[in-house]
Amino acid sequence: MKTIIVVGNGMVGYKFCEKFVNQSQNKEFKIIVFGEEPRPAYDRVHLSEYFENKDAKALEMAPRSWYEENNIELITNVRVTDVSRNSKTVTTAKDAKYSYDYLVLATGSSAFVPPIKGIEKEGVFVYRTIEDLDATMNYVAKIKSEGIQKKAAILGGGLLGLEAAKALIDMGLETAVVEFAPRLMPRQLNNDASKSLQIKLEALGIEILLNKATQQLTGDNFITGMQFSEEETVPFDMLLVSAGIRPRDELAKTCNLEVGKRGGILVSNDMRTSDDAIFAIGECALLNSMIYGLVAPGYDMAEIAVSQILGDKEATMPTAIDMSTKLKLSGIDVASFGDALNENDGLEIVYENAFEGVYKSIIVNKEGTSLLGGIMVGDASDYSMLHQIFLNGMKIPENPAQLILPAIDGAATLGDVMDLPSDAQVCSCESVTKGQICGVIENGEAMDLADVVSCTKAGTGCGGCKPMVADLTTATLKSLGITVKDTVCDHFDFNRQDLYKIIEVKGYTTFNEVLDNHGNGGHGCELCKPLIASLMATIHADTANKEYAIQDSNDRFLANIQRNGTYSVVPRVPGGEITPDKLIALGQIAKKYDLYTKVTGGVRIDLFGATLNQLPLIWKELIAHGFESGHAYGKSLRTVKTCVGSTWCRYGMAESVSFGIELENRYRGIRAPHKIKGGVSGCIRECAEARGKDFGLIAVEGGWNLYLGGNGGANPRHAELFAEQIDNETVVKYLDRYLMFYMRTAKPLQRTAAWQERLEGGLDYLKEVIIDDKLGIAQDLETEMQTLVNKFECEWTQAVNDPEVMKRFNHFVNSDEEDDNIAFVSLRDQKMPQPWV
Amino acid sequence: MQEILDNYKSVLDKDVKIWFKAASVKDFPTDGGACVKYKDKQIAVFNFARINKWYACQNVCPHKMEMVLSRGMIGDDKGLPKVACPLHKKTFSLENGENLNGDLEAIATYPVKIEAENVYIGFQE
Numbered sequence: 014m015k016t017i018i019v020v021g022n023g024m025v026g027y028k029f030c031e032k033f034v035n036q037s038q039n040k041e042f043k044i045i046v047f048g049e050e051p052r053p054a055y056d057r058v059h060l061s062e063y064f065e066n067k068d069a070k071a072l073e074m075a076p077r078s079w080y081e082e083n084n085i086e087l088i089t090n091v092r093v094t095d096v097s098r099n100s101k102t103v104t105t106a107k108d109a110k111y112s113y114d115y116l117v118l119a120t121g122s123s124a125f126v127p128p129i130k131g132i133e134k135e136g137v138f139v140y141r142t143i144e145d146l147d148a149t150m151n152y153v154a155k156i157k158s159e160g161i162q163k164k165a166a167i168l169g170g171g172l173l174g175l176e177a178a179k180a181l182i183d184m185g186l187e188t189a190v191v192e193f194a195p196r197l198m199p200r201q202l203n204n205d206a207s208k209s210l211q212i213k214l215e216a217l218g219i220e221i222l223l224n225k226a227t228q229q230l231t232g233d234n235f236i237t238g239m240q241f242s243e244e245e246t247v248p249f250d251m252l253l254v255s256a257g258i259r260p261r262d263e264l265a266k267t268c269n270l271e272v273g274k275r276g277g278i279l280v281s282n283d284m285r286t287s288d289d290a291i292f293a294i295g296e297c298a299l300l301n302s303m304i305y306g307l308v309a310p311g312y313d314m315a316e317i318a319v320s321q322i323l324g325d326k327e328a329t330m331p332t333a334i335d336m337s338t339k340l341k342l343s344g345i346d347v348a349s350f351g352d353a354l355n356e357n358d359g360l361e362i363v364y365e366n367a368f369e370g371v372y373k374s375i376i377v378n379k380e381g382t383s384l385l386g387g388i389m390v391g392d393a394s395d396y397s398m399l400h401q402i403f404l405n406g407m408k409i410p411e412n413p414a415q416l417i418l419p420a421i422d423g424a425a426t427l428g429d430v431m432d433l434p435s436d437a438q439v440c441s442c443e444s445v446t447k448g449q450i451c452g453v454i455e456n457g458e459a460m461d462l463a464d465v466v467s468c469t470k471a472g473t474g475c476g477g478c479k480p481m482v483a484d485l486t487t488a489t490l491k492s493l494g495i496t497v498k499d500t501v502c503d504h505f506d507f508n509r510q511d512l513y514k515i516i517e518v519k520g521y522t523t524f525n526e527v528l529d530n531h532g533n534g535g536h537g538c539e540l541c542k543p544l545i546a547s548l549m550a551t552i553h554a555d556t557a558n559k560e561y562a563i564q565d566s567n568d569r570f571l572a573n574i575q576r577n578g579t580y581s582v583v584p585r586v587p588g589g590e591i592t593p594d595k596l597i598a599l600g601q602i603a604k605k606y607d608l609y610t611k612v613t614g615g616v617r618i619d620l621f622g623a624t625l626n627q628l629p630l631i632w633k634e635l636i637a638h639g640f641e642s643g644h645a646y647g648k649s650l651r652t653v654k655t656c657v658g659s660t661w662c663r664y665g666m667a668e669s670v671s672f673g674i675e676l677e678n679r680y681r682g683i684r685a686p687h688k689i690k691g692g693v694s695g696c697i698r699e700c701a702e703a704r705g706k707d708f709g710l711i712a713v714e715g716g717w718n719l720y721l722g723g724n725g726g727a728n729p730r731h732a733e734l735f736a737e738q739i740d741n742e743t744v745v746k747y748l749d750r751y752l753m754f755y756m757r758t759a760k761p762l763q764r765t766a767a768w769q770e771r772l773e774g775g776l777d778y779l780k781e782v783i784i785d786d787k788l789g790i791a792q793d794l795e796t797e798m799q800t801l802v803n804k805f806e807c808e809w810t811q812a813v814n815d816p817e818v819m820k821r822f823n824h825f826v827n828s829d830e831e832d833d834n835i836a837f838v839s840l841r842d843q844k845m846p847q848p849w850v
Numbered sequence: 851m852q853e854i855l856d857n858y859k860s861v862l863d864k865d866v867k868i869w870f871k872a873a874s875v876k877d878f879p880t881d882g883g884a885c886v887k888y889k890d891k892q893i894a895v896f897n898f899a900r901i902n903k904w905y906a907c908q909n910v911c912p913h914k915m916e917m918v919l920s921r922g923m924i925g926d927d928k929g930l931p932k933v934a935c936p937l938h939k940k941t942f943s944l945e946n947g948e949n950l951n952g953d954l955e956a957i958a959t960y961p962v963k964i965e966a967e968n969v970y971i972g973f974q975e
Contacts, residue, residue: 503928525900536900537881538925539934539941562882566921566936574936578916820877824917825892826884827873832892834854834910834917849914 015042017322018103018113020093020264022048024057025295025311026119027074032319034083042322045111046080047103048089050142053077058308058475063146064180066731072143096268098288115290115322118265118278119315122258122296122306127168131230136251140177149253153184156250162187163250166239168227170197172340172347174255178219179343181253183734189220189247191239193256196223201338201349202388205365209372209390213345222247260297260304273299282329284318292318300330308474309441310334316444335404335441339396339477344777346393351386351403352376359385364417366391373417375399377409384409384416397481398430405437430484431492439481442474450482454489462486501761502540504532509544509686509761516545517552524549524563543568544761547648550684551756554804557647557684558811558818567646570822571809572628577835577846580628581621582608583645584635585681588655588673588693589616598638606631609843615652615690617643622844624831625824632809641807644682648762650689653677654702658695658712667712669695672741679745680752682805683798686759686768689752690724704732707765708748716740721751721779722769730766733776736784746795750783753794854915857891858908858958859974860947866961866972875967883933885909885920886971893960893971894920896944898931904962905944906971911935912955919957 017033019026030044048054055072063072070076080087088105095104102110124139126132136156138149156163165181167174170192181188190197196207197214211221222241231238231246238248260277271279271287277299284292284300294314296306305311313330320328337350355361359376366372371391377384384403389396399416402409409416433439435448453459453468465486466472472479499508507515512527521527524545528537543565549555557568567573572580584599599618603610606627608620623631645651655673659665673693680689692703693710703709709720709732716738723732736747759768772778781787812818824832836847872886872895883896892909909917914937922933924944931944942949947956961972 504925535929536898536924536926536931538927538932539923539939542923542925562879563923566923569921574918574921576914576916576937578918578937821879824885825887826877826895828887830887832917834892 014040015114016112017042017044017115017117018111019044019046019117019119020103021119021121021261021295021297022046022050022054022087022089023119023121023295024054024074024308025121025315026117027054028312029117029119029294029315029318030080030083030085031075032316033322034085036319037323040084043084043086045086045113046088047091047093047105048087049092050144051090052143053080053087053089055143057141060140060143060146061176061180063143064150065183065734067150068731069143093264094267096264096291098268098291101290113290115292117318118286118291118293118297119295120261120264120297122260122304124254125257125259126254127227127256129227129229131232131236132254134230134232135235136232137230137236138251138253140173140253140255149251150184152251153181153186157185164189164248165251165253166191166247166249168252168254169256170194170221170223171200171255171257172198172338172342174253175214175219175342176340177253177255178214179217182218186250187220188218189222189249190214191222191225191227193226194223197221198347198349201347201353202390203354203374205363206349206372206374206388206390209365209367209370210342210345210347212367213370213391214343217343258296258304258306260299262297265293265297273302277304282317282332283321283326284314284330285321292321294318301332301334303334305334305336307336307338310336312442312474313444337400337403337441339393339400339475346389346391346396348389348393348396348400349387350396350400351384353386353388355386357385362414362417364414364419375413375417377413381411381413382409384413387417397478401433401437401439401481405434407433430481431488439485440469440471440474440478442478443470443472445469445471447485450485451489454486455493459486460495461490499760501544502538504528504535504537504541506533507531509548510758512545513548513552513757516548522549522553524560537563539565540761543648547684547686551801554801556682556806556808556811558808558815561818561821565648570625570628571632571642571646571812572623573646575621575846576849577837578832579621579835579846580623580625581619581645582623582628582631582635583613583617583619583643584640585643585677586617586652587677587681588653588670590655590670590674595638595640598635598640602631602634602638605634607844609840609845613645613652616654617645617652619645622837622846624835625822626829626831629813629819629822633813636807636810636813642682642809647684648687649682649684650677650680650691653680653691653693654706655693656695656698656700658693662695664698665695665712666714667695667717669693669701669710669712672710672717672744673701675741676745676748679802680748682808683752683756683801685752685756687762687764689765705729706732708732708751710744713738717744719744719747722765724764724766726764728766730770732766733769735776735780747783749798750791750794751779753798754779754782754790757794854910855912855955858910860956860958861960861972861974863961863972865974867975868973869963869970870973872969872971875964875969878969881924883920883922883924885917886969888971888973892917892920894922894933895962895969895971896920896924896933898924898944901931903931904964904969905931905933906960906962907933907942907944907947908958910957911937911940912949912957913938913940913952 054074092106093103094106102112124141164187167178167190170190178188225241228240240246262272262278265278278293280293280298295311317328339348355376363374373389375387433447437447459465459468472482542563546563557564561569603620609622613619653673653676655669658669690706691708692701692706694701694703695712705723710717719736720732721735837844878897880899886893894909896905921936924933932941934941941951947959963970
């Protein structure tokens with residue numbers, strides 16, 4: 014048994030483990046990993062998401078259990094302080110010694126903090142780890158609590174700095190980016206591209222200060238400003254330093270490994286250091302006199318180290334390392350690849366459209382036969398294809414300008430994804446080729462995009478290649494004659510959205526009309542029947558009493574069927590507000606019918622154990638006491654959970670209960686693809702857990718922050734911030750549009766979270782549709798919702814007033830007896846169904 | 851539990867000894883079902899109006915032994931008439947009782963006839 018010690022559990026350190034486990038089936042190696050941070054490796058590329066959702070788990074590369082399952086010993090929160098090359102041991106800060114056969118240094122880098130006078134002051138932060146972000150957010154909260162508008166500076170206009178700037182703006186600070194160079198992202202963009210980007214960022218409210226050399230930070234204990242020259246000092250309340258990285262090579266120095274003059278552990282292209290048993294990978298490694306600060310080359314280095322240790326001496330890093338980047342910065346596309354800055358005398362072709370805020374440039378060789386690099390700002394939709402042309406040295410059009418000119422006649426100037434050579438690397442983070450992607454589909458391992466991603470890991474790194482992976486998947490499936498099936502069931506060749514349109518346009522009112530005119534000749538099933546029932550309800554404002562035989566069983570009996578075939582009853586208690594009299598009435602009715610009584614997760618009271626025959630009797634009494642259906646049984650609005658808000662709470666910023674009741678009463682009864690829950694919190698303490706709901710509101714200074722697309726359930730997801738500081742009327746307007754858009758376009762049984770996640774264009778697109786009315790449908794959506802609101806009718810009141818409907822609630826069609834098969838046992842002074850055997 | 855299932859054995863047309871008059875045709879939903887009580891048996895009866903046929907089967911779902919099949923939705927699986935249990939969507943052929951989406955025991959089925967707008971179910975005893 015040989016021991017590999019990996020020092021550093023960052024993205025690259027983790028990737029080494031993953032690749033090792035994937036490649037080595039034998040049990041000859043034991044891996045021990047040391048991480049200095051308290052948690053297992055996380056995705057630093059998407060670190061800025063933590064500012065928004067504070068969800069460290071979501072960023073994890075793999076949970077702790079993954080390491081255990083793969084026999085890897087993970088020791089976090091421990092720093093390795095010493096390496097002895099003679100004895101082949103490492104020593105930790107706790108003075109523990111571990112022996113190794115191979116040592117892999119994946120120590121990464123630290124944020125570079127320039128030696129500016131005053132940089133040690135309070136209020137100065139770096140942007141590197143989750144702990145850094147926590148410290149930054151705490152300080153933001155602290156200075157914001159002083160009540161006056163505060164201003165933050167970001168030192169460094171690179172991509173990390175720009176991401177951080179957006180996060181700080183979102184936190185409500187005025188924000189300025191301070192860059193020493195004359196342009197933004199100086200390693201990736203030229204001056205003109207930078208100007209395009211600058212205009213877009215300024216439109217978001219981010220101030221850009223270029224050509225600024227900071228002399229010192231002012232302030233006594235904490236920062237009050239930055240002095241750029243004797244004449245120019247700008248006041249700031251905090252500073253986030255994002256001015257580059259420094260390789261962590263201190264451990265290498267303790268054991269006299271060769272390091273570069275400006276830092277970095279010297280490695281050859283087999284990733285070995287000057288000691289054959291020691292490897293260095295990722296941002297701590299100095300290869301070709303370069304530190305590669307991107308994740309893709311880091312992953313490649315991990316792969317080479319794995320191959321070398323497993324005995325493949327031929328495995329080496331390529332001579333040319335791809336440093337292409339593509340990112341979305343606050344909705345602005347920015348991409349660059351190859352020799353973007355034209356450092357090798359290529360010819361430049363530029364397309365600039367200041368009206369649309371698009372800048373593109375490409376560099377081609379003098380013969381005009383190959384693409385050497387390029388930059389895109391504002392629209393990077395062609396990036397994947399151009400990048401592939403560049404990487405694979407593919408032929409370019411005789412007039413290379415066609416590569417970036419917008420297609421006038423709609424004809425695609427770029428080739429088809431299927432034209433790529435089989436060994437074209439589509440996902441550079443995970444080194445996945447086109448051949449591998451098509452291969453898993455061709456050999457039947459993968460049937461859809463999700464399968465392809467899980468089989469190949471393509472698209473799981475930076476995610477930049479996702480559109481291309483999706484295109485390849487669709488094209489390959491198509492070439493195999495497999496149509497990507499999106500129909501609701503065998504009875505229709507349509508998806509939910511198609512059927513919505515069909516019913517709307519043709520005005521059908523019964524299931525049979527739809528089935529006879531548009532079905533496949535069958536007779537329906539438990540999938541298409543409730544779906545069409547739901548569509549009818551949305552389009553015609555029908556209740557579930559309309560055509561009850563096609564309703565899902567719960568909708569048919571207007572109650573939730575429970576384990577033993579009895580039902581539960583949930584009256585609506587809007588916003589969770591209930592008078593003592595109503596509460597007493599609930600208790601008395603529950604007692605009378607001997608119902609198991611429990612408060613639900615959504616602030617209402619659930620009465621269990623009612624037989625079918627009892628349901629109308631119970632509801633008659635509930636209705637007499639002023640209750641109405643709570644639609645707990647329907648794919649419809651359940652509750653709007655509220656905290657008590659400013660009515661009582663000393664911290665409350667707004668009347669969350671009043672608004673919650675208004676919203677619950679507005680959307681009660683509407684049928685949707687799946688259930689909908691809402692939440693309204695009166696302040697940022699968020700007692701209503703609104704961000705775990707399909708729509709959530711949090712009261713802030715100046716209005717409500719609106720969050721959309723959250724849920725609990727099997728895949729918990731926080732709702733995303735959609736609009737800030739809006740008033741009640743705007744909330745209702747946006748919610749009307751949002752819910753109606755969801756009801757029109759989601760798949761069957763798709764919650765808002767999953768729908769939103771799969772919406773092409775994501776949250777930005779949703780904002781364009783709902784706020785900017787890009788599709789010109791906002792008015793229609795509002796009108797449709799208003800019709801549903803106006804036509805609301807309590808379906809239980811309908812039911813108990815109609816003798817025909819009441820007949821539905823007899824267990825037997827030929828007897829008034831009840832089901833004698835139902836048996837209860839006692840449980841904590843109440844009853845429960847007899848357990849299943 | 852087995853004794854509940856033992857109470858239900860499929861009856862073929864030729865073996866019917868008693869035609870039990872259950873209820874009037876109009877007491878049953880169109881393209882849906884209702885439950886009929888016969889002695890100590892619960893029988894789910896379905897009016898499959900789209901194909902102009904009636905079906906009867908045991909009301910108990912063999913999965914969790916609850917008396918619920920009559921409340922299930924009916925439809926077809928590649929042309930074969932079926933019912934889906936409302937509890938866990940187990941589906942059964944209405945023709946021969948076979949479980950179509952699992953390997954549960956087949957449910958018992960019974961002949962149905964309509965005479966003078968009345969629904970009759972066939973039993974052996």
